[in-house]
Amino acid sequence: MQTTLKNLSSTKLELTIAADEAQLAAVKDRVLDELAKDVNMAGFRKGHAPKALIEKNVDQATLQTRFLDVAVNELYVQAVTDEKLRPVQSPEVAIKKFVPFTTLEIKATFEAVGKITLGDYKKTKVTPKTVKVTKEDIQAVLEDLQHRDAEKKDVDRASKDGDEIVIDFTGTDPKTKKPFDGGTATDYPLIIGSNTFIPGFEPELVGLKKDDKKDFDIAFPKDYGNKDLAGKKVNFAVTVKAVREVVLPKLDDAFAAKVGPFKTVAELKADIERQIASEKDNQAQRELENEVLATLAEKSKAEIPGSLIEEEMDRMEAEEKRNLLYRGQTWAEHLKAEGKTEEEHRESHREQAEARVKTGLVLGEVAEAEGITVTEKELDERIASLKQQYASDKQMQTELDKPENRREIASRILTEKTVENLVSYATK
Numbered sequence: 001m002q003t004t005l006k007n008l009s010s011t012k013l014e015l016t017i018a019a020d021e022a023q024l025a026a027v028k029d030r031v032l033d034e035l036a037k038d039v040n041m042a043g044f045r046k047g048h049a050p051k052a053l054i055e056k057n058v059d060q061a062t063l064q065t066r067f068l069d070v071a072v073n074e075l076y077v078q079a080v081t082d083e084k085l086r087p088v089q090s091p092e093v094a095i096k097k098f099v100p101f102t103t104l105e106i107k108a109t110f111e112a113v114g115k116i117t118l119g120d121y122k123k124t125k126v127t128p129k130t131v132k133v134t135k136e137d138i139q140a141v142l143e144d145l146q147h148r149d150a151e152k153k154d155v156d157r158a159s160k161d162g163d164e165i166v167i168d169f170t171g172t173d174p175k176t177k178k179p180f181d182g183g184t185a186t187d188y189p190l191i192i193g194s195n196t197f198i199p200g201f202e203p204e205l206v207g208l209k210k211d212d213k214k215d216f217d218i219a220f221p222k223d224y225g226n227k228d229l230a231g232k233k234v235n236f237a238v239t240v241k242a243v244r245e246v247v248l249p250k251l252d253d254a255f256a257a258k259v260g261p262f263k264t265v266a267e268l269k270a271d272i273e274r275q276i277a278s279e280k281d282n283q284a285q286r287e288l289e290n291e292v293l294a295t296l297a298e299k300s301k302a303e304i305p306g307s308l309i310e311e312e313m314d315r316m317e318a319e320e321k322r323n324l325l326y327r328g329q330t331w332a333e334h335l336k337a338e339g340k341t342e343e344e345h346r347e348s349h350r351e352q353a354e355a356r357v358k359t360g361l362v363l364g365e366v367a368e369a370e371g372i373t374v375t376e377k378e379l380d381e382r383i384a385s386l387k388q389q390y391a392s393d394k395q396m397q398t399e400l401d402k403p404e405n406r407r408e409i410a411s412r413i414l415t416e417k418t419v420e421n422l423v424s425y426a427t428k
Helices: 021-036 051-057 060-082 135-148 253-259 265-299 306-327 331-338 342-347 350-370 376-389 394-400 403-426
Strands: 002-007 012-018 092-099 103-111 151-154 164-172 179-191 213-219 233-247
Touching: 012 060, 021 051, 021 060, 021 103, 060 092, 060 103, 103 306, 135 265, 179 233, 179 331, 253 265, 265 350, 265 403, 306 331, 306 350, 331 342, 350 403, 376 394, 376 403, 394 403
Parallel strands: none
Antiparallel strands: 002 012, 012 103, 092 103, 151 233, 164 179, 164 233, 213 233
């Protein structure tokens, strides 16, 4: 087999492949063996007639079509392997020369990962973040637990900080006098002082009684997520439906026993401290890993095919749509809130998508350089662990055994091992 590689760009390649006659003869034999299973010939058991007779009795168009399918695929795969290329899409194949079963030359055009130059990951240094649990951290969790178990009593007085106030409200644009999206609710319970609403809203509710009405103007923060509202002055019309005093339970041993398997408040506090420490440790580890990966990606260079970036943008958009569906917001509503067209929204993700793809490619290079692999034992153990998590889900059990999902899980394990390797270098 003779192969000529031409770089149309840093990531678009053209392979011209000419087959050896011996290769084609072997392909023809295999194709005849395959087709023989469907040929009936007098005097011979199905599939056992001489190949010369089978060739005369099969449909010639079928034989040539199947021969080309097999030969082209084998030539392409072998050439890509020999040239150590990394295609990211199926090739566009053109037949340049074909004399049935003796001569075949093809041209394959495709996108592939270009040159990747790793930064010196062994010299990348990152200082792990020191984790500390403060008294304020523990107190915040205790107060949250108390609020969850609090008694709320309707009161006939003016509201004050810490009360729960139930309101109807409508937010309107002062210029158009029309309500804006997401600015209207009925029977909405709000703890005054919880800072749930935009700054300045909750203080306007202090001093109001049941059945009171109040109009006030307020400006959304300049960095508010909805660009249509960011920094904008709006009007709110509020009607008070109820004022409730929030009576927190006493923080004593009885309360500790009620919220968990604890005999004393001290045991409850110790458990909260352990949980917060664990959460902070995990968060610190994620931040450390992200910093190591971001630093390595910044120091590395990669020639990335455009199709890989487009595919990542597709995945990001699909994930975003799933999250919106969960929150009960349509895609059109989301785009309107952001003040972007669909194309503008997609393009806003390009930089992040490219960074993700680059990080993935760089991780692959590190894994290869370090000889990091995933053993069958490691894969089987991970899948067994996942099956235990989904023991009652028969469909998930079946999905975990599918080859494509095994490959995905193996890829995840490889990434984890490679990141662990990089972190060990960065924190030595």
